[in-house]
Amino acid sequence: MAGGGFATATANGVEFEAKITPIVIISCIMAATGGLMFGYDVGVSGGVTSMPDFLKKFFPVVHRKVEAGADKNSNYCKYDNQGLQLFTSSLYLAGLTATFFASYTTRTLGRRPTMLIAGVFFIIGVVLNAAAQDLAMLIAGRILLGCGVGFANQAVPLFLSEIAPTKIRGGLNILFQLNVTIGILFANLVNYGTAKIKGGWGWRLSLGLAGVPALLLTVGALLVTETPNSLVERGRLDEGKAVLRKIRGTDNVEPEFADLLEASRLAKEVKHPFRNLLQRRNRPQLVIAVALQIFQQCTGINAIMFYAPVLFSTLGFGNDAALYSAVVTGAVNVLSTVVSIYSVDKVGRRVLLLEAGVQMFFSQVVIAIILGIKVTDHSQNLSKGFAILVVVMICTYVAAFAWSWGPLGWLIPSETFPLETRSAGQSVTVCVNLLFTFIIAQAFLSMLCHFKFGIFIFFSSWVLVMSFFVMFLLPETKNIPIEEMTERVWKKHWFWARFMDDHHDDQVFASGHVNGKKSNGKSNGFDPSTRL
Ligand code: BGC
Secondary structure (H helix, E strand, O other), X not given: OOHHHHOOOOOOOOOOOOOOOHHHHHHHHHHHHHHHHHHHHHHHHHHHHOOHHHHHHHOHHHHHHHHHOOOOOOHHHOOOOHHHHHHHHHHHHHHHHHHHHHHHHHHHOOHHHHHHHHHHHHHHHHHHHHOOOOHHHHHHHHHHHHHHHHHHHHHHHHHHHHHOOHHHHHXXXXXXXXXXXXXXXXXXXXXXXXOOOOOOOHHHHHHHOOHHHHHHHHHHHHHOOOOHHHHHHOOOHHHHHHHHHHHHOOOOOHHHHHHXXXXXXXXXXXXOHHHHHOOHHHHHHHHHHHHHHHHHHHOOHHXXXXXXXXXXXXXOOOHHHHHHHHHHHHHHHHHHHHHHHHHOOOOXXXXXXXXHHHHHHHHHHHHHHHHHHHOOOOOOOOOHHHHHHHHHHHHHHHHHHHXXXXXXXXXXXXXXXXXXXXXXXXXXXXXXXXHHHHHHXXXXXXXXHHHOOHHHHHHHHXXXXXXXXXXXXXXXXXXOOHHHHHHHOHHHOOOHHHHHOOOOOOHHHHOOEEOOEEOOOOOOOOOOOOOO
């Protein structure tokens, strides 16, 4: 899609006049509901899959295994069932497919209709889930929720970037992640309450309450305005300017409007945004965006977020204690994300990621050691002291993730791509993230069964690899204006600079034309003299 979506950036270090208007506040609430919905879906599945009534109805085989206890089945394998994992993972598979359609509707219909489509998908998905009579209905509901996630995660961040005044755009970016974590916590709290309901319908309430953020998103999408960028992109220039005046709370929008027109014009000249993304000069950003998504999921965070209650009950916690512990980790997740909002522009991205690497590695190794010694295939419950230590270590791990890989996995790709590839880059980012989320969701319970406590050694090894990647290959992007990344970051980096070198002029660039536009030699974020 046209990179005009990000044109409100300070393209040349110029700040545009803007007030924080009510309409911008409403947009923040929009982001909250989009993020809440995603987070709620992440958090709810683990709780319901540990509820006996839910298992009895949809997964009787798993229910029998869990009931039989540790005498008959390995502790680590109680929940190992492909169908059960599909319940969690189908959402992400649907989501990653939906992003491609969402990328199209975001460009051709606009951001607002795309959010509306997401809201409608969510509502139908929630109804199917809450009313499910059989497994097919349950999975169909999850697939529709996944479509909602695909559409919402493409449109909402873009909508926010476009509507937000430059000064608070970075903060809003992490605010979205904050709402994801609030959604997860909300789901954990709901599960904690509904698990106590006698009569076997508690899980229906858990799945049904996702309707609250779904309705909020739908109503929100009906209320807010389309972004000026999207209007300009679709040729509705007068309307675009009127909206820009309204959201900025000033009549003096000419400089920003001109910038927006120019960004939209340049972006439209890129006929094949995805092909463009593969060109040599865009390699560093692409490699980093893809690697960050893979690494974010290989920290093992979603093993905890999806399956914390299942994991805790695997360790011998009672049902109540398992759900309660999931609430504690959910709360740590929210609070630690706030730490990131405050520190990311002060200490920088690299410091947060490297510190978190040490903290995550240490806590995972301790968890593996405790489980290795104390939880055997047929052991009974962990003693209270060790159980508390495991929960403390999981919280230590979650806190580190929440101020590093959680928000930064999304923030860094969104700030390193040059304008011409930023939107295509965002689609790839969302898609790779959901793909790896799907893989973890589908594989974790089987991996736990086969690797046993070694699963934590597996994830800690990944943490080691990603920390080395950060140390050597991830440049610091703190306080660098978004359109100056090429000059100030990539061209100065010991490794990535070779992709920006000036010695391999490509024929395409020899005439000074890039994709049909006359290049001035140092346009938005790419150097025309680099080779493809
Ligand atoms: C990740 C999700 C994860 C969440 C946990 C996000 O950044 O993309 O997969 O569940 O953080 O807070």
